[in-house]
Amino acid sequence: MSDALEQLKLHYPDIVMKNIGKNSRAYVIANLSTNHEGNPTLACELIEAACKCGADYVLMELDEHTNPFSCEDIKNFHKLAQDNGAVFTTKSLVNSIRQISPIQQFKNINNDEDEISNDLQLAFPSIPEKDTSEDRKSYETVDLVEKIQQKFPKHELQFWEFQEISTCLPEVVIAIGIKAISCKFTLDDKSIGYDHAMSISTRDFRTMVTNIRTVEIALGTGKKDKLSPSELPCFKKLFKSIVAANNLERGSILKAEDMKIKVSDTQSMCGFYFPVVIGRQLLSEVDEDDPIFVSDFDGLQHYTHYMPFDDPIPEYIGYIPEIDLGRPINFKSPCYIIAEIGQNHQGDIMMAKKLIKLAKKCGADCVKFQKSCINEKFTSLARNRLYNSKNSFGTTYGEHKHFLEFTEEQYKELRRYAVKKVGIHFTASAMDPVNQLQQFNSIYLYYITIFYFLIVFTLKFLQLILILLKLYFKCLMYLIAVQIQINTYYSTYLLGIGY
Structure with a gap:
């Protein structure tokens, strides 16, 4: 491997050698294959288009015997890619296909190659070639990543090559840890030729790269370090x-x-x-x-007004939750989708029922409302200030907030409607401690959501099936559920622990 890198640097001393790891963003490889058709002009168009679509690396499947390009062409390809912020290579740069293979460049290398070879022979004594008669069918599924990782626990799988058209597989494998992804790329997948049919077009490639970057941003770092514009x-x-x-x-x-x-x-x-x-x-x-x-206080002057927590609560580290929401929820089960109605019902119980029914039709597993104890949540000055917004339901802000709150009897009616008539789980957020927790205990909710500073109080006060925390802990990610905000269309992660 080191010899291959030295030869690369010898050919191109200004080439960028990049490490791919857990803390780096995914490395996207555009495999031009033979879609250039031996035409240098078309090859340049492909390289430029791939770079504009967001590719980090442009690869051509050439060797010494099938290379239609001159050394000058190859240098031009490399310069074109470099000018557009990418890296270019092809198998014709060195003598050994094994040395220049992208898989060898992007995975963590173990010096004990005999051990790797023995592992391969034990795990897969024979690997049949894939049937290409149905070239657009997806053979590789995401669980293959986990299976390979189980076979080779000492080696980290970080490379994925796929030959699919308009698929969500790249985004999914990036979400589960793959750091380098390769796919065949063409200007027109309708062009004559087998490789064109196995490639994705410029539009689809750009969409894939955009989605990958979006997934990486959504995965975050495990720490809530800033607010989004919508928040x-x-x-x-x-x-x-x-x-x-x-x-x-x-x-x-x-x-x-x-x-x-x-x-x-x-x-x-x-x-x-x-x-x-x-x-x-x-x-x-x-x-x-x-x-x-x-x-x-003395000693807090250096603190900002907003301080995100990223340290887990010691008592809950290593805790394994037992969750029962009518069906099992874990990393192998379908995603549990929560439609957050919040207070979008505007204090109208009929509107609330319509939203419950709509959430069920859209495929949600649960609807979630929001309950606040006005006197506990707001100071007297905040409650009594004038509120002349166009969305106001009262003269003061306190009157406005009281109008939006349902009574305990109304919550019971909504729960009966959701569970017995519509057939969807029903719950609500406890925005403040005592009063609404007592109410929720009498309504028999499946779970509630609380803020982190109410955990200790809640665990002492109630026996809950599930507590969803509105914060971002690194070590408490036992459940990831999608929470959909009806009418405002945004989603957030919810982290859960059982009790």
Whole structure:
């Protein structure tokens, strides 16, 4: 392998050698195969089109005996790819196909090649050639990745080559960890020739690359480090601050019962600070329902007003949940789809029923509403401020929010309608601690969603089948469910743990 790299660098000293690993983005390879038809002009068009579509690497399947291009052509191809931000190569650059194989370049190499060879012989004594009579049928399924990984636990599978037309397989394999993906590429898949029929066109290739990059962004880093543009307006409007639960004197050592988390007219510390400030001494007195600021403590001046958590709760590391929502949910089961109605019912129970029915027709497994205890969630100043928005259902913001809330009896009616008449699971978000948790306990919901700072309280207070957490923990990803926001069309990941 090292000899092959040295020969590459000797031919092209300015070539970029790139490591492919877990922390790097997926490497997309456009395999031009023989779609150039021996025409240098067509080959240049293919290379330029592949680069514009987002390819990182352009490959031609040539060797010494079937190479119609001159050395000058190959150098021009390389320069064209490099000028467009990609890398070009072909099997004609070195003598050995094994040395220049893309698989050898993009996988983690183990120096003990005999061990790899023995592993291959034990796992696959014979590998029959694939039947190409149905060239557009998908033979490789995603579970093949897991099977190969089980066969070779010492080696990390990071390369995937596919020959499909307009398929979602590339995006799926990227989501499960593949870091280099290759497919045949052509300007026109209707052109005469076997390889053209096995290739994807410019439009499909560009779509594939765009989708791959979108999946990579969606997978993220396991840490919520910034707000999306769609989240920002709601965050600014309903930013929850830590406020005093009662009159607090200067020098007081804060306990959990001394504080509440509410929407305050004057924004202060985010609710993420709740466990941070417990046990700290106040530097100034704070009246009941007034916000508590970072400046009220010593040693917190360097903190920002919004502090995302990325450390898991130690008590739950390694915990294996037992979940029962009427059918099993795990990484082998179909995705559990939750349609979040929230408060899009606008306080109208008939509208709520229509949304439940619509969610069922769209294929959702569960509908989720949102329940707030207004007095617990908002300070008196926030409740009593005038609210003259065109979307207002009251003179003050408190009246507006009260209008949008359903009673316990209405929730029971909606649950009966959803479960017995429509045939869909029904649940709701507990936005605040005591009152709605007590109500939810009497409604017999399948699960509820809570904020992370209510975990300890909730586990002591209720025995829940499932708790969904609206935060991003690295070590608690036991369940990934798609949550669809009806009428606003956005989705988020929900992380779950069982109790």
